[in-house]
Amino acid sequence: MPNVLVQLERFVMSNYNWCHNPNCHKVETQSRVRGSGPNKVLRTRKIKVNYPNEHPNVWDYFCNQSCLFGFINHFLNEMVNINPVRKPSETPVKITTHTFDMGYRQGQTYKTIKVVDND
Numbered sequence: 064m065p066n067v068l069v070q071l072e073r074f075v076m077s078n079y080n081w082c083h084n085p086n087c088h089k090v091e092t093q094s095r096v097r098g099s100g101p102n103k104v105l106r107t108r109k110i111k112v113n114y115p116n117e118h119p120n121v122w123d124y125f126c127n128q129s130c131l132f133g134f135i136n137h138f139l140n141e142m143v144n145i146n147p148v149r150k151p152s153e154t155p156v157k158i159t160t161h162t163f164d165m166g167y168r169q170g171q172t173y174k175t176i177k178v179v180d181n182d
């Protein structure tokens with residue numbers, strides 16, 4: 064029976080993350096204030112993870128855009144070094160020119176871009 068409680072606790076715990084911005088706890092908002100009497104603190108925001116089994120969502124790790132971009136600015140070098148891009152990539156495409164055969168643009172041309180499958 065205690066094993067069931069441990070599993071339940073893990074399940075409940077896994078539905079929350081702490082905001083990953085290292086400075087989240089320094090932002091002066093009422094929503095971050097914790098503690099009683101004179102012993103108050105600003106605490107990192109806790110984030111509810113709504114669909115933990117779905118594909119990862121950036122908002123499961125950051126409480127708002129400000130914290131997300133604060134994190135990016137703080138860890139920019141580490142982030143770009145995870146997958147460095149040293150040359151441009153290219154995707155083969157086929158460009159086709161079409162002509163509108165009706166409507167107010169009749170006779171005018173437009174182009175479509177289609178990715179060419181090289182498989």
Ligand SMILES: [Zn+2]
Pocket residue numbers: 082083084087108125126127130
């Ligand atoms: Zn935050």
